[in-house]
Amino acid sequence: MSQIIQSDYSLFASAAFDANEYANAILSGEPYLPSSDLKSSHVGKHPHKLSAPEASAKDDISQAISKLSFGIEDVSKQIKSLVTTHHEDLLSQAANANRLSGSLTSVKSDLTDLDSSVEKLRRKISVPRQSLHFSLSRLQKFQQASDLLRRTSRFVVLARRLQSQMAEMEQSASKANASTTLKLSESVAQMTSSDPSILGDTGDGKERTIAKAALSIAELVILIDGPGASDTSGADSTGRVNINKGDFNLRSINAITSHIPFIEDARVKVTNEMVNMVITGLSTLNQSLLASSLQTAYNLGVLPYQVQALMTELAQDVEDRIKRAFDLTKISKDANKEGNASPNPGTSTGPQYKSRVRTEPTNVTAPQWTAALWVRLEKMTEEMADCCIKVYTLEKVLKLKRDTISQTLFLDEAMNILENTPSATFWTALSRALEKHGRDSARGSSFIQQTLSTGYPKLLRLFHEFFAKIAVHTDTVYSPSHQSPETVLVLRSLTYFETLYLSRSTNKLNEVVAQAFPSNGARVTPGANDGLNIARTVTNELDSARFDPLFIRAVAKVVVSTLDIMISRADHLIVKDRAAILLSGPSPTPAQIMNSYVATCLYHCHSRLVKLREEYSDAIFQIISLSIDKIHATYEQIVDPLLTAIRRELGAIIARLHRIDFGKSTDRAAGMGGPSFYMKDLVDKLSYIKLEVLNKYLVEEDNHKWIMSIVKFVLRTFVLHVSITQPLGESGKLQLTTDMTELEFALSAFMVDGSQSQKRGGNLDSLGDEYRLLRAMRPLLFLENGQLANPMYTTGVPPLIVLHHILVRSPLPLPHSLHGWQEAEYVRWVDEHSEEEAKTLIEGGLSHWEKMAETEGRNAKEAEEYVSLARTVLQNASI
Structure with missing residues (x-):
């Protein structure tokens, strides 16, 4: 119902409601439309139709009036109801409004006072500020005018100075030309008698004048266009000044504008002279002239750009020449x-066909x-x-x-x-x-x-x-x-060409290595010539690069890689199984022959390469030294096992002398009257080792060293075995003497170098202590017991050998018997330990025997003499 009432009253609540128009509409029986709806309908919008309560034109006026009367009564009732309901609130609001009226009056008064204060401040601040601003503007204009006048005055002075400087420069140039012409026309005698400083003074004067003119031009440009206009940003490529810059320049003054073309021409002339001086100074390396030209460039403000242009030109010149x-x-x-200038003799001099320019030569x-x-x-x-x-x-x-x-x-x-x-x-x-x-x-x-x-x-x-x-x-x-x-x-x-050269060098070295050690699996036998060829090629490659410290390092690295390849291939050829050290004879095994070839090749390669230490610096040799050491180590991998096997084989043959009873008066089985069987075997084995094994190794100096070491080993081992031979009778001593003589002949023949016309190292005296020990061993066998402790009779014999012989004659046990060793094991132990340790072992055996004799109650009278002799020898050895 309330919505219906609001809808009925909405027409009258509209802001565009007009009572006269409404009454006319009722009287005429037409619907009433407010004026706002009429405007909206003209714009093309759909109007909101507000119809009068009169829905139809047939309604009479009385009905309209009755409806209006009813509505008025209804509204009055609603108003009365609202007032009755909210009368307390209305009264309180009225009281509050009455109280606020006094506060609003006070605020209005304060605002009026504030407006007056603001106006007073405006008159005290704003007006003087405007006056000051106007004064400052006038002062700025005065200062600008003063600056223009100052610059104009300075400009006129500099312009006149520049004119005089340019005239002086032209005069100096004419004098220099006249002096040059006169110098060319005079004779040598007149040139000698004339003053040589005239031309130099003229040149120096001209350079100073150009520098001063440049300074004047730079200052003139600054006066015209302001600071920063004297560099190349204020000049074009020809050196002319760009004067159309700046807010307060002098271009609007007619008297100054007339001088601008002259300044531009002067700058061009000075710039050209400066460039010519720079070119002349660089061409003649005249530092004085170059310094003067750079001073001119600095005065013009173009020094950085001039240097940059020079560097660009020189860099481009170098690139063009390289191209x-x-x-x-x-x-x-x-x-x-x-x-064409040097034709081959015998060729025809008639007309020849000229072909087009070739880009690649023919053979x-x-x-x-x-x-x-x-x-x-x-x-x-x-x-x-x-x-x-x-x-x-x-x-x-x-x-x-x-x-x-x-x-x-x-x-x-x-x-x-x-x-x-x-x-x-x-x-x-x-x-x-x-x-x-x-x-x-x-x-x-x-x-x-x-x-x-x-x-x-x-x-x-x-x-x-x-x-x-x-x-x-x-x-x-x-x-x-x-x-x-x-x-x-x-x-x-030049790395590109160096890389190509190193690649060719690598190929050359690899070809030489491949000839000695093919990689296709073919079983070849490299020899001394192959090793020398490899070393020679390496030496040649290093020698071609030795003049350059960096180049030779690169070549040395290539050499290292090649030598590593050679070592790897040689290692594959080396036979490392038992066949390589088998000495049963009568001929060497294929493995021994192959190893001898490889060792010979490695030896000759190493012996030549190791001499490079004397030819090159330590830094260069250090690069290839590791590979050279690897070559020698590979060589020793072949040689060392073979030499060890030789010593072991010869030591085993010598140890067989203990199978013979040297205590009997005669021993037909041992071949009395001639060398013993073991000695015959030893002689045959030495001959086999010399002819069939060592001679396969063409290693020169090393072969001689091996022979010397083998001979010394045989002598030392033989003497040690002889010194512990037990029992030993008079006939046994004679037999040992015969064996010693046979051994001397065999070793002398073993030391002869058959490749030379004369003996090399065949003299046993060159062996030193080992041979002297063998010679001293013969009389030692036949000395009386008392003489064994006398150093005068045992000269050249170590105390250990004397102690052994004393124990052999005595009932005392030998060290190896006391410890349960075989004779060969004891000899090996003595060879691996020092003589002091061996003497300590014997002394311990003596002490042990004495204790055992006391404990078991043995008759020690027979052994007292030998114990005393042994103690005496030990005491003499410690002195």
Whole structure:
């Protein structure tokens, strides 16, 4: 119901409701539309129709009035009801409104006072500020005007000064030309008598004038365009000043504008003179002239850009010359000129057919092409040296020269835009150009690749000459002990050709190794010639690179890899089983023959390579020394087991003498009257070892050392076995003497070098103590017991042998019997230990026997003499 009532009253609550229009609508029986709905209908929107309570035109006016009356009564009732319900709230709100009226009046008064205070402050601050702002603006304009006047005044003074300086410069130039003409026309005598300082003074005066004019021009440019206009940002490529810059320049003053063309022309002239002075100074390496030109560039404000332009030009010049050196077209033309200039004798001089320019030589023209290429490379290195000297001269002047006024170092000024020093920039550009054009030319031409890869040492020598030439003018050093970073950088640019050369060197070395040790599984027998060929090839490769400290290191590394391959292949050929050390005879085994060939090859290779220590520095030899040591170690892997087997075999034969009873008066089984059977076997075995085993090893000095060591071993082992032979009678002593004589003859024959016409080492006296011991052993056997303890009778015999012989004659047990050893085991023990340890062992045996004799009650009278003799010998040995 309330919604219906609100809907009925919504028309009257509208803000656009008009009572007159509503009454007219009722009277005319038409629906009533407020004016806002009428406007919306004109815009094209759907209007919200607000119809009058009169739904139809047929309703009469009375009904409309009655409805209005009813509505008015209803609204009045609702208002009365609301007032009745909320009368307390309405009263409280009215009271609050009455109270707020007083507070609002106070606030309004305070706001009025605030507005008046703000107005007073505005009159005290804002007005003076506006006046001050206006005054400051006028002052700024006065200062700008004063600055323009000051700059104008200074400009006029400098312009006049520049005019006089330019006139003086032209006058100096004319005097210099006149002096040059006069100098050319005078005779030598007149030139000698004239004052040589005139031309120099004129030149110096001209240089000082140019520097002053440059300073004047720079200041004039600053006056026109403000600070920062004197550098290259204020000048075009021709050197003309760009004066259309700045907010407060002097271009609007007519008197100054008329001077601008003159200033531009003066700057162009000074710039050209400066450039000519720089070029002349670099060409003649005249540091004084170069310093004057750089001072001019500094005064003009273009020093960093001028240095940068010079470095760019020099770097480009070097690159162009390197590119021309590798140009196959020019090489072809040079080769053709050389071929036409020196024709082969006997050829026809008639008209010849001229073919087009070739890019690769033929077999006939290859020598001419090669000669032409090397000539161009030599010329290239000379031109590179000239450019390098110019760069270092420029950098030296930049390091030493300072501005006379600001004391600014010219190098620091140039480094404001340069990324690096001139020398570093030059070396970087040089190395890049060499690497790029060299690699590209080699990849595009097999002729250049082959020529420079095979002739890389020659190319490297050209750069050594280049380093030597520039060393006088630069701080670069290239020596075996020290290499400057710049030189290393340049040589690294030739890595492409070095790699090709090292590859060829590797192939050459591998071919020599492959000839001696094939990798295809074929069983070959390398020999002395193969070892010498390998060593000779290694030596030649190192010798071709010894002039360069870096190059020889690279070659040495290649040599190491090749030697490692050789060692690996040799190790596969070495036979390491029992057949390699079998000495049963009558001929050597195939394994022994193969090992002898491999050992001979390794020996000769090692003996030549080890001499390189005397030919090269320790740093270089240290690179290949490990591989050389590996060769010797591989060689010893063959030899050492064989020598050990020989000693073991000979020791076993000598130990068989203990099977013979030397205590009997006669022993037919032992062959009394001649050498014993074991001695005959020993002689035969020595002959077999010498002829069938050792002679297979063509190792010269080592063969002689082996023979000497084997002979000494046989003598030492034989004497030790003889000294412990028990029992020993008079006939046994004679038999041992006979065996000793036979052994001397056998060893003397064993020491003879059959490959020479005369005996080498055949004299047993060269053996030293071992042979003297054998000779002294004979009388020792026949000495009386009392003489054994007398050193006068036992000269040349070690105390240990004397002690053994005393124990052999006595009832005392020998050391090996006391410990349960075999004779061969005891001899091996003595050979592996010191003589002091052996004497200690004997002394312990004596003490042990004495204790046992006391304990068991044995009759020790028979042994007292021998114990006393042994104690005496031990006492004499300790003195």
